[in-house]
Amino acid sequence: MPTLIAPELAVDAASLIADIEAYLAEQAPKTAHPLVTKTTAQLIAEALAPPAHGPETAPELTAPSRRWRIIPDWALALTPARRLHGAGRPITVTQHLELTALVLQQYGWHRGGLRSRGGARCILGAQAVLYRLGYGDEATALAAGEAMQNVLRRRGIDQAYHAWNDQPGRTQGEALQLIREATTG
Template sequence: MPTLTAPAPAPVIDAASLIADIERYLVEQAPRTAHPLVTKTTAELVAEALAAPAAVDEQQAPGLTAPSRLWRIIPDWALALTPARRLHGAGRQITVTQHLQLTALVIQQYGWHRGGLRSHGGARCILGAQAVLYRLGYGDEETAVAAGRAMQSVLRRRGIDEAYHAWNDRPDRTLDEVLHLIREAAHAAKEN
């Protein structure tokens, strides 16, 4: 007599890990509402005031938790349907600087790709990483376009007239160069 087994449960899309990292980053970036003397000692305030302005920090991205393989490879349109997006990310406005830092975070978590928005394994190019943020509801099209202009401005200052997404796809491009471009643009956007 054949035995019946229950069907395997549908795989759970683990959107929570990326969204948790994004939310943690945004909380860290939020301006303090209390008076600084309440949360810092005089010595800390003096040390902060005397500190030299920081150069572009290659390690400035928030802590990383790699998303599951399923989460990396689901189609981008499905990101907008995740329960985690509806709970945490829908319509959340972010600055251009935050968008750029989070673009770097997505590339670090998903992996970097050139030659298309994404690879079969889920790695993303710069535009693909921006699309992930947009689909999850972090920022809007205007924020993404402004971030693109910031990256384009950095390239122009380097004497490069190529669009940043085409620059990303060059065969000699490296992950470090891509992350440096994004972070340099974030640093420049923070100053504006």
């Protein structure tokens, strides 16, 4: 079956997917016991390996190119991650929220719609990017939305979080703060 994504777009998709995978790999020890995810041979090899020299550094985040940001969102479902994970790679609500912030930081933040002509996303649009790439499922995205809604309720705001995002005067910093507050409950 011929690919429908231009090669340069696939490179940008690979970059975003690599950043998400690096984040999820970093989170793995926090979400599962390491003995559950490693074979006996891996544990033995790890125990016999010489100590690492220096701390590992997190991958540098780079924004997707303009061409990648402006392709239709439905095309995200054609990426290798979505094909690999099928209905979606399971992630926690906290991971979904943190990855939503990552998408806003890489694509840019927008208010007044799911996305701008240049590819910037609102909070809901960033959640859609994750879902279409195959990270999490609808239940995870809804639970993350409820967590953000709870933060707004504690602030005395009854407006839906996606409508709150679109209010005149709202800033990217405020949107990211809402997401970060929702990760802590």
